[in-house]
Amino acid sequence: MGAQKGKDLLLKVDTGMPGGYVTVAGLRTKKIAFNSQSVDVTDQDSAGRWRELLAGAGVQRASVSGSGIFKDAQSDTKIRENFFAGSIVNWQLIVPDFGTLQGPFQITALEYSGSHDGEVGFEIGLESAGQISFTVAA
Template identity: 60%
Template sequence: MGVQRGRDLLLKVEDGAGFSTVAGLRARRLSFNAQTVDVTDSESAGRWRELLEGAGVRRAALSGSGLFRDQASDETLRAAFFSGAILTYQVVIPDFGTVTAPFQVTALDYAGNHDGEVTFEIALESAGAVSFAGL
């Protein structure tokens, strides 16, 4: 896989008729994390830490920032935040695949300078199983 343009990393939200791109995003980030379960005891070889395979909580986090360009996607995100709804989102990673999962909007920030446009930042946390489909 060669170098890819950052703008091709897309965040999409299910809108009932499929997935629509969240418009206006200038930056997007997808992170995967897993907690570990430490099972080290006094009989661990060389007192090295031991971890329990397959245990712990896994999660995915999405974040993005940008400006308002599409009233429909702006309203979808705003409504999801204020209602606490869990919607299905999809991240398209160019020449790699798609990640699809239910997420909840955990932060929605608005900002603006007197001589510039209104911008927003959004953070989402996974709320269920995450699936990956390769291209």
């Protein structure tokens, strides 16, 4: 896989309507992070007193963040509604030449900002709220 254009990394929210997902408008930066907690099972018999971890036992999670310019598009409305309702809805993150991640997320941060000589911007943070699936790009 060669270098990819950052603009091709897409964040999409489920609209709950026929046609499904809509791309979050105005995003300039997007990031996804995967984390897994470790479970320490070290005891007095651990070889060389080195820490030992229990495979597959920790909680996994995914975090998505992004920032961009406010466009007041269909996706902006859906984001506002989901944030204020505390909803957990399906989202997709499309990584070019890699695949699509999909699953339930909750918006944990939504910030708007602006300066007197610039555009209105926003930042969004999402946390996984269930199992995330991955489909390899065709």
